[in-house]
Amino acid sequence: MKRITTLLMLLSLALVAAAAAASDYEGTVRAGFVATDYEGFRGVDHPSMNVYEGALLSLEGFSYRMDNGMRVTADLKSIAMNNRNLTLGIAKSGRGSLTLSHNKYQRIYGEDSGTRTRRQVTNGRFWWQLHKSVRVFGGLGQTEKRGMYVPLFVIDTVLAIGEVDYSHLLYHGGVTFRDGRRLAQVEYYGSDFGDDVSSLNDRKSSRIRATASAPLPNYENIVLNAGFQHYVNRIENRDDTLRANTVWGGARFFYGDGYVLRYSFIFDRARRTGDLSATDNIANALYVGKTWKGQGGLMLGYRYTLQDDVVDEITGNGYYVSGWARPVAKLMLKAGYGSEKSEVQAGRTLTGDADYTREWGSVKYETPYGPVRVKVENKNRDNDDIGSEVDFIRVATDMSMRLDRYGEMRGSYAYHTGEYENSAGTFEYNGHVLSGDLMTESYRGAQGGLSGTYYRAKQDVDVESFRVGLTARYTFESGLGMQAIYTAYNFDNLADSSPVYTEYLTTNVVEFSLSYEL
Amino acid sequence: MVRHGRCMRSPLRILCGLLVAGLACANVALAQDSEIDNETCLSCHDGYELSLESTAHRLTAEARKPATAVACVSCHGGAEVHVDDPSVDNIGRPQAMTSSGVEALCASCHQPHTAIGGVGSDPHAGQDISCVSCHTIHKNHGGLLKDDEGAFCGQCHVAAVNDFELRSSHPMTAQAMTCISCHDFTGTKSPDFGHGPEANCIGCHPQQSGPFMHEHQAASSFSPEGDGCLSCHNPHGSPNERLLAQPGDALCFQCHGTPPAHMTAHEGLATNYNCMDCHSNVHGSNDNQALLDPQLGTMISGQPDGCFCHNVGGF
Numbered sequence: 117m118k119r120i121t122t123l124l125m126l127l128s129l130a131l132v133a134a135a136a137a138a139s140d141y142e143g144t145v146r147a148g149f150v151a152t153d154y155e156g157f158r159g160v161d162h163p164s165m166n167v168y169e170g171a172l173l174s175l176e177g178f179s180y181r182m183d184n185g186m187r188v189t190a191d192l193k194s195i196a197m198n199n200r201n202l203t204l205g206i207a208k209s210g211r212g213s214l215t216l217s218h219n220k221y222q223r224i225y226g227e228d229s230g231t232r233t234r235r236q237v238t239n240g241r242f243w244w245q246l247h248k249s250v251r252v253f254g255g256l257g258q259t260e261k262r263g264m265y266v267p268l269f270v271i272d273t274v275l276a277i278g279e280v281d282y283s284h285l286l287y288h289g290g291v292t293f294r295d296g297r298r299l300a301q302v303e304y305y306g307s308d309f310g311d312d313v314s315s316l317n318d319r320k321s322s323r324i325r326a327t328a329s330a331p332l333p334n335y336e337n338i339v340l341n342a343g344f345q346h347y348v349n350r351i352e353n354r355d356d357t358l359r360a361n362t363v364w365g366g367a368r369f370f371y372g373d374g375y376v377l378r379y380s381f382i383f384d385r386a387r388r389t390g391d392l393s394a395t396d397n398i399a400n401a402l403y404v405g406k407t408w409k410g411q412g413g414l415m416l417g418y419r420y421t422l423q424d425d426v427v428d429e430i431t432g433n434g435y436y437v438s439g440w441a442r443p444v445a446k447l448m449l450k451a452g453y454g455s456e457k458s459e460v461q462a463g464r465t466l467t468g469d470a471d472y473t474r475e476w477g478s479v480k481y482e483t484p485y486g487p488v489r490v491k492v493e494n495k496n497r498d499n500d501d502i503g504s505e506v507d508f509i510r511v512a513t514d515m516s517m518r519l520d521r522y523g524e525m526r527g528s529y530a531y532h533t534g535e536y537e538n539s540a541g542t543f544e545y546n547g548h549v550l551s552g553d554l555m556t557e558s559y560r561g562a563q564g565g566l567s568g569t570y571y572r573a574k575q576d577v578d579v580e581s582f583r584v585g586l587t588a589r590y591t592f593e594s595g596l597g598m599q600a601i602y603t604a605y606n607f608d609n610l611a612d613s614s615p616v617y618t619e620y621l622t623t624n625v626v627e628f629s630l631s632y633e634l
Numbered sequence: 635m636v637r638h639g640r641c642m643r644s645p646l647r648i649l650c651g652l653l654v655a656g657l658a659c660a661n662v663a664l665a666q667d668s669e670i671d672n673e674t675c676l677s678c679h680d681g682y683e684l685s686l687e688s689t690a691h692r693l694t695a696e697a698r699k700p701a702t703a704v705a706c707v708s709c710h711g712g713a714e715v716h717v718d719d720p721s722v723d724n725i726g727r728p729q730a731m732t733s734s735g736v737e738a739l740c741a742s743c744h745q746p747h748t749a750i751g752g753v754g755s756d757p758h759a760g761q762d763i764s765c766v767s768c769h770t771i772h773k774n775h776g777g778l779l780k781d782d783e784g785a786f787c788g789q790c791h792v793a794a795v796n797d798f799e800l801r802s803s804h805p806m807t808a809q810a811m812t813c814i815s816c817h818d819f820t821g822t823k824s825p826d827f828g829h830g831p832e833a834n835c836i837g838c839h840p841q842q843s844g845p846f847m848h849e850h851q852a853a854s855s856f857s858p859e860g861d862g863c864l865s866c867h868n869p870h871g872s873p874n875e876r877l878l879a880q881p882g883d884a885l886c887f888q889c890h891g892t893p894p895a896h897m898t899a900h901e902g903l904a905t906n907y908n909c910m911d912c913h914s915n916v917h918g919s920n921d922n923q924a925l926l927d928p929q930l931g932t933m934i935s936g937q938p939d940g941c942f943c944h945n946v947g948g949f
Contacts, residue, residue, distance in 0.1 A: 162802060162803060163807050166808040205776075209687075209689055209690050221810040259838065268878075268910070280841060282841055284840045311841060337738075339741065354920075373732075374732050374735075375734075388845060395857065405734070413732075413760055413761075425858050428859070440762045465859045466851070467859065478790075478792075504888050512796055528796060530792070530793055530797075534873075534879075536879070536884065536888065538888045540883070540884065540891075545873050547873055549796040549799045551796070571799050571800065573873040577874065
């Protein structure tokens with residue numbers, strides 16, 4: 117691991133040195149230190165789980181353009197730390213591109229970071245324009261996760277520990293043929309999953325897909341698309357294979373000024389050798405829309421679905437309507453309604469028939485300083501046969517404001533409530549999320565910032581958490597700058613019932629860094 | 635019921651027909667038929683060429699055919715009138731067009747995301763959302779998106795952004811992922827009917843994915859009874875641990891009742907333990923059909939086969 121860190125540091129230095137010798141570049145080099153202080157149980161607070169103490173080194177927003185049009189970009193955050201988030205790319209527009217990325221994230225389960233899982237995601241992607249009409253692309257990626265975790269429910273009152281240790285290799289490649297509005301694409305995706313805890317989970321999958329899209333001859337306003345996919349997921353040690361063949365297609369028809377008609381279908385058959393089961397999935401969807409330029413729009417839709425296996429057959433009928441209106445230039449109204457009824461036509465399923473509905477509406481108003489938005493949403497699911505029902509309501513508002521001489525600020529508030537009813541009882545909760553941030557304009561090189569988030573959940577849960585951040589920044593005319601950020605995290609489960617630990621955490625983080633704008 | 639063979643023939647025929655029809659279509663010139671060249675535009679709009687220089691829309695494109703070169707007038711129509719009367723009202727601006735108009739304009743060169751892999755509903759359709767709602771042409775961000783982190787999604791999805799501040803959530807605030815990590819519009823992750831909408835989830839959580847020898851049908855959208863991961867988890871955030879929609883046994887009771895024997899066996903098993911104390915392999919099991927913990931016997935009686943009633947380890 118130290119070798120990778122050293123390599124990254126050398127790479128950063130090379131990029132900065134190369135940039136210094138060129139004329140067309142930009143970016144910021146940042147070096148500093150992060151100090152942390154914890155009190156409580158770290159495994160309860162998500163936002164602070166990925167904070168580390170130690171030396172900080174970053175190369176942010178780096179871009180270096182060569183005379184031949186090639187561009188090197190890098191955004192290497194926290195190079196020396198375990199929460200590193202790195203992206204590196206080289207591209208020449210219209211010719212090709214290569215992008216590499218690496219991200220690390222940890223999830224803590226214990227009182228300290230001793231019981232944790234750590235995930236590493238590394239990806240590389242490229243595309244190359246072989247010919248004006250032919251592009252090849254591909255990629256290789258690996259996800260690794262290792263560590264110890266605590267199951268959510270354990271049979272005893274002591275912390276049980278589980279182990280996770282796997283590697284997931286993903287690779288893909290393909291070719292795109294394009295000629296004007298006509299496109300055809302063939303691609304292959306493969307994956308290899310290896311579980312070092314239980315080899316019974318090892319598997320390999322592959323997916324071959326072909327797609328095509330083109331306007332109808334002599335009717336340029338009718339665009340057709342179609343595709344086919346063959347998917348295989350094989351469990352190596354059990355000789356168990358899931359295979360699926362999928363065909364889809366559709367058409368979009370633009371008519372006159374603002375009319376649009378869309379139709380799409382999908383047919384999928386998935387079969388499993390292990391238990392000889394097979395499932396058909398069929399869907400047909402039709403949408404009709406009309407837009408009145410700058411004033412409003414309306415969309416009506418219908419969707420029919422069918423799921424059919426050896427035992428059960430389930431059909432679904434869904435209806436959708438949505439629209440928007442702009443009665444005056446600064447005011448935008450949007451609303452929508454969707455309803456879907458799922459019915460068991462043959463066989464008998466555990467959950468029976470289901471009704472889904474969703475209504476929502478939003479208002480956006482542009483003030484001279486920035487937009488103000490309000491959104492209301494209601495979702496409902498009803499399984500009459502088993503006496504199960506879910507109601508969910510969410511209201512959110514936000515505003516952002518920019519004053520040229522003073523700075524900018526953003527604030528939002530969300531209220532949500534959920535009610536779950538079933539044969540055994542009711543679970544209800546409501547929650548409030550209040551968040552905002554403010555950053556002043558630079559005054560003689562000095563800037564200040566304040567940010568915060570407060571969360572409170574009540575009824576059958578009783579949780580309170582907040583995060584407060586303060587930023588002070590000073591930039592010299594030479595491009596050299598210094599920055600100090602203080603962040604406090606707090607989490608408290610007021611209905612804590614764990615016999616093993618207290619669900620409480622307070623974290624203080626101070627980050628000090630020097631920066632230089634290239 | 636499943637019908638093998640015949641059902642696949644019709645869609646395949648349609649597909650082949652569409653492919654042949656598509657490849658027989660006529661080509662379309664990219665640049666609009668206009669006498670106004672880039673130099674004329676840049677004489678007033680000086681510097682705009684720099685914003686395009688590192689993008690596929692660069693005005694210095696080394697196009698092999700003039701008809702496929704990108705010019706200012708490729709996107710901004712009506713330049714002839716605008717040259718004589720330089721008003722913002724008489725030049726074509728995608729921001730001022732209808733969403734379908736923008737889509738039609740961009741589709742002159744690009745395939746809309748919905749054309750490549752989209753099936754069924756397009757949630758952005760009918761909302762005055764077009765290509766330029768998420769893409770900014772005169773910027774150099776990756777994919778010409780408005781910003782690198784996908785923060786522009788939050789400009790409309792206000793409530794969803796706040797979900798990431800709940801008790802448990804995906805690590806958006808830690809910048810370990812973005813909206814685009816899951817909501818992929820390029821068609822590379824969908825459609826995945828039959829083997830799961832959760833195909834999105836297993837990219838990062840492959841250990842929870844099957845096929846298992848014994849599936850939990852709710853967790854597998856391979857089964858008609860299952861909605862996949864979303865049967866139990868709220869992916870953005872939840873007031874409960876591990877993104878669960880409900881805490882404890884309530885989650886199980888949304889589909890299952892309590893088996894009568896559980897009320898009497900083991901001195902009232904159901905009242906003394908949570909469902910998942912024993913049925914811990916909720917995502918699926920390679921050991922037993924009841925999704926029981928394979929170590930259950932050891933935990934209860936100290937013997938691996940001590941929990942013989944449940945046939946743990948066998949099946």
